[in-house]
Ligand SMILES: [Zn+2]
């Protein structure tokens with residue numbers, strides 16, 4: 001079997017959709033697992049064979065039970081792979097090119113995440129990775145696999161940028177979100193501190209809806225992971241910009257660059273990761289349409305919280 005590579009735009013959008021499908025399924029099966037999109041399809045600009053790799057990280061003592069659970073629910077241990085208490089590799093029985101790396105949290109196999117982060121933060125490394133792949137176009141699969149493994153090891157030795165990032169990331173919260181067309185994707189790598197339903201006239205017009213719902217997290221925990229070039233903004237008042245995807249029109253963020261630099265505010269309903277808020281509030285209720293009845297128990301403010 002010879003290797004053939006696809007350009008990012010030929011496989012990454014589909015891979016992300018498939019990832020979301022598995023994310024929902026895996027999150028339900030293993031509610032305490034940390035689930036991450038890894039491999040080339042998670043590296044912006046990477047050429048690839050077009051397969052999808054998913055990392056599922058569970059506590060070491062849950063690892064064996066988690067393998068069994070996946071085996072009962074549509075996944076099988078990859079036949080030529082080594083299964084250890086820290087790493088099992090499973091394939092989806094659907095045979096859609098999906099590989100699950102079930103790892104023990106904090107083990108050396110967190111390197112799958114480190115490698116992805118190195119590649120995403122360093123364009124020079126990514127061009128070396130792409131060059132290696134182009135060089136392997138048409139070679140036997142075993143040859144490619146060996147060269148790729150050597151390259152990954154080398155990079156993990158060289159690249160300091162995200163070496164221990166996973167340790168701080170730990171089992172802390174991690175959410176993924178995307179716009180309607182999927183071009184713009186973001187991640188939240190910490191707690192969502194509050195959920196705000198805004199009933200102001202600007203949100204009504206900007207969203208074409210009765211109100212807008214924002215999630216608020218620390219500025220440092222929010223990052224756009226792809227589609228930065230698709231983001232456009234509208235200055236809706238002196239201090240405030242509203243950003244949106246120029247391909248599909250999805251609202252993305254409410255940005256006040258003067259007053260709220262500590263926090264990032266994003267459209268909560270863009271989240272693909274399941275999330276249920278621990279606290280919510282309504283603001284600018286004085287301008288809500290008269291036909292909308294708010295019957296929930298959450299705090300309601302005429303303008304802002306006082
Ligand atoms: Zn879009």
Ligand SMILES: [Zn+2]
Nearest residue numbers: 198199200203
């Ligand atoms: Zn508003």
